Amino acid sequence: MAAAPPPSHAFGSSSGLPTTGGQRVPVLLPMPFAGPFDYKAPASMALQPGDIVTVPLGNRRETGVVWDASSTLPPDLARPPSGKTVADNRLRAVADRLELPPLNAELRRFVDWVAAYTLSPPGMVLAMTLRLHMKGAAPTPATGWVAQPVAPAELRITPARQKVLTLMQDDTPRTTTDIASAAGVSAGVVKGLADAGALRPVLLEPERPFAQPDPMHQPPVLEGAQQEAATALRQSVQNRCFSVTLLEGVTGSGKTEIYLEAIAACLEQGQQALILLPEIALSAQWMDRFARRFGVRPAVWHSEIGQKARRLTWLGAADGSARVVVGARSALFLPFCNPGLIIVDEEHESLFKQEEGVIYNARDMAVVRGRLAGFPVVVVSATPSLETLANAEAGRYQRLVLPTRHGGASLPQTHLLDMREAPPPRGLFLSPKLVEDIAETLAREEQAMLFLNRRGYAPLTLCRTCGHRMECPHCTAWLVEHRNRHVLTCHYCDHTEPMPPVCPSCKSEHSLTAIGPGIERITEEARQLFPDARILVMSSDTLGGPAATAEAVAKIARREVDLIIGTQIVAKGWHFPHLTLVGIVDADLGLGGADLRAGERTIQLLHQVAGRAGRASAPGRVILQSFSPEHPVMQALLSGNFDAFMEQEAEQRRPGFWPPYGRLAALIISADTPQAADEAAAQFGRMAPYGEGIQVLGPAPAPLAVLRGRHRRRLLLRTWRNIAVQPILHRWLGMVQLSRHVRVEVDIDPVSFL
Structure with missing residues (x-):
């Protein structure tokens, strides 16, 4: 819960904001307070909303933003009033106004909206815009x-x-x-x-690190459905009003080239464009495509760029010199001075959901920012999420469909291998049929890929003598063996320990054995089967960042690799023209458990992986190893009918008003002890809201019942779509008094159910 404000301040409650000094001004600080604090503006300092200032807080100074005195939030998102007004003569004075571009009204409204929608302190949303590297004055000329x-x-x-x-x-x-x-x-x-x-x-002139992209540099030659889609996107940008368009197309249909035309239209109008990618570190080919189209590379924003680059990009967004920015989800909070377009590529990706701190979905908040500022948003995917498809079906989103691959390439043929009828040899994981197909592919000097969405050597290590399982001491999770490093690791809290020489329970020697395959184990098997093949492993453990990823992609393009073995990284839109065979080692992985979206996620991931095959003239093949070939996901992949599967998924969710046909919010209660977690969860259960169209499920242990040493309990609030959950949650949270050792995390529109 938000911390209480210092007693010498008050949350903003003034009736108007002064344009001359000596009056009360609200200042929002990038901290977990419930609202802005009121300060006194010195007589010599005329402050306006959006000005970035330093103010005293306790015995230190902090950077904040002069905020708006009144809210423009809709009633269902407005927060209950909090705090008391402090007399003018007790207010502390603003210390300084920084020589930085002010945050414009559109961005301030967006910060307030995101905070209210996610039930987060507005200062923590502001922190995503006003990062620590922006503290201090703007750089002076050299x-x-x-x-x-x-x-x-x-x-x-x-x-x-x-x-x-x-x-x-x-x-x-x-x-x-x-x-x-x-x-x-x-x-x-x-x-x-x-x-x-x-x-x-x-x-010297101020540093201008961003070359200006030329919308006429190298326009593509588009025909048929591609040209129609590009024309429609260009028109939506030229209209200069809010709209959302789903650009849907099979893998390899040229979606990127088409939405680059929308960016060209945005540049022609002198506006800025933002492209959100789920994993910016994997964007090597995307950057090359952009440079070919516009003659220069765009500005980049993600966690791995240095502080100087982040500062320059922030300032470039604020002064307009950064005309196009490509970034991860946090780029959504950059202070664009003239935004005209947002592209959300691979909109179905769960990586757009931030799960810690301010919990938000960048795809959905991109739509909100476009609506608040009045510009178009384009969401792009070969496998759209059910939420996006429902919005298109309801007419809230326009829909453009590309049914065929670009350049005459055909979609790959898909084959199911029933592992119950054709199992691999004992202790191995690749079926003889898949091994044969890989050998034939390599003999033709074509490239093959093996996909398994599981890092490490094995997901479980147990003792053959006593059955002891190696578990994380801080989480309810098994430790994953990483044989290359001789360690066991928890992939939830990053706890790592050496592989023990004996069983920790019964002390038996040489009794610990690996159960199940990880990507390291598949690589070991592949090296034995194909000793002459040049093998490249693509996973987050082997690719340290953008540079390593770019080099790996370049090696594949130069045909210096015969067999690619990868985790979900290989599903991210790569174009490998010589790759003709994709083998999916465990197609059933991800279908188990109680995840509402298990089937949807699995078909999206496997469809994307399969789409890496046959993207040029040579035809592609996909082989799915499955122990459940009759499962609807497997049958949909076999038939290639993604739409039919999603319609079936929608029919299953509608009766119970599960998202997207209802609203969902999760309360995760965590505490140091299971007793404290149970007691707090029981309190929330007793105070649970009720009424027509409102249902509370739980409390119950979260699927990941212990995470980083904290015991977790979960409740789910489910409502009809026309019922806003925020007012219900405000009342509910206000009815329960918690001890200081208990934390409550609110997740609006949850994606993960761990």
């Missing part, structure tokens, strides 16, 4: 040097000095470092010339 028109008469000329003077004859301002590097001299030579009066200082 000092450079130009040559004096006439050198001082007493200047002593040495060979090194002559090199500098010759270089500087073009009157181009340069920094000391640039001059020394270009002339091949030391920085001391440059400083000596400056001290002697031969060079004079000048202020």
Whole structure:
């Protein structure tokens, strides 16, 4: 729950915001408080909403934003009033206004909306916009040097000095470092010339790291359905009003090239575009496509870029010099000064959902930002989520469909292998039929892929003597063996320990055995079966970041790889023209458990993986190893009828008003002890809301009942679609008094049910 504010402040409650100094102003801080604090604006400081300021908080100074005095939120999202008004004479004064671009009204409304919808402190949403690296003033112009028109008469000329003077004859301002590097001299030579009066200082232009993309650089040749879709997207951008369009197309249909035309239309109108990708570290081919189309690379925003790059991108978004930004979900909170388009690529991906801190779905919040600011949003997928399909069916979203692959390539043929009838040899995991097909593919000098969405060597290690299972001491999860590193790891809390030489329970030696396959085990088997094949493993354990991923993709494109073995990373839209065979080792993985979306997620993932095959002239094949070939997901993959499966999925959810035909919110109660978690969960259960169209399920232990040492209980609030859950949750949360050791996490529209 949000912390209480310091007693010398008040949450914003003033009736109007001053434009002259000496009056009360609300300031929102990027901290988990329930609202802005009121401060006094000095008489010399005329503050406006959006100004970035520093203010005293306790005995330190913090950076915040002058906020709006009144809310524009709809009634069902408005928060109950909190806090007391502090007298003017007790208010502390704003310390300073920073020389940074202010946050515009559209972004401030968006921050308020996201906070209210997700039941998060607005300051924590602001923190995603006002990152720590933005604290302080904007960068000042650097000092450079130009040559004096006439050198001082007493200047002593040495060979090194002559090199500098010759270089500087073009009157181009340069920094000391640039001059020394270009002339091949030391920085001391440059400083000596400056001290002697031969060079004079000048202020350099601010750094402009973003080259401007050219919408006419290399337009594609589009025909038929592609041209119609591109024209429709261009028109939606030119209309300059809010709309949402689903761009749906089979894998390899050219969806990226088509939505790049919408970006071109946005650039032609002088506006900015944002492209959200589920995993920016995997965007090597996407960046190359963008550069071919527009002549330059876009600005990039994700967690792995350095602080300087983040600062420059933030400022570039705010001043408009960053015309196109591609980023992970957090890029949604950049302060664009003139946004005209958001693209959400692979919109079905669960990675767009942030599961910690402010819990939000970037796909859905992108639609909200487009609606608040009045510009179009395009969501893109070969396997759209049921939520998006329902919005298209209801007419809330437009829908553009590309039914065929680009360039005449055909969709791959899919084959099911019933592992009950054709099992692999004992202790192995690849069926003889799949092994034979891989061998034939490699003999034709084509590339093959094996897919298993499980990291490590084995998901479970147990003792053959006593049956002891190696479990995480902090989570209700098995430890995964990583044989390459000789460790056992929990993939939920990252606890790691060495592989023990004896069973921790019965002390038997050489009794611990690996159960089930992980990608390392499949790689070991493949190396034995295909000793001459050049094998590349693609997983988060082997690819350390964007550079390593780009190099791996380049090796595949150069045909330096025969067999690719990968986890879900290989499903991310790669174009490998020489890949003709995809083998899915365990197609049933992910279908078990009580996850509402298990079937939907599995068919999306496997469909995307299968789509890597046969994307050029050579036909592709997909082989699914399954112990449940009769399962609807397997039959849908076999027939290629994704739409029919999703219609069946929709029919199963409608009667119980499960999402997207109803609303869902999860309460996760966690505590240090199981007793405290049970007691708090029971309190919420006793106070559970009720009424027509409202149902509460639980409390019950969460599927992951212990996570990072905290015991977890879960309740689910389910309502009809026309009932807003936020007012219900506000009342419900206010009825329960919790001890300081208990935490409640609210997840609106949950994607994960762990």
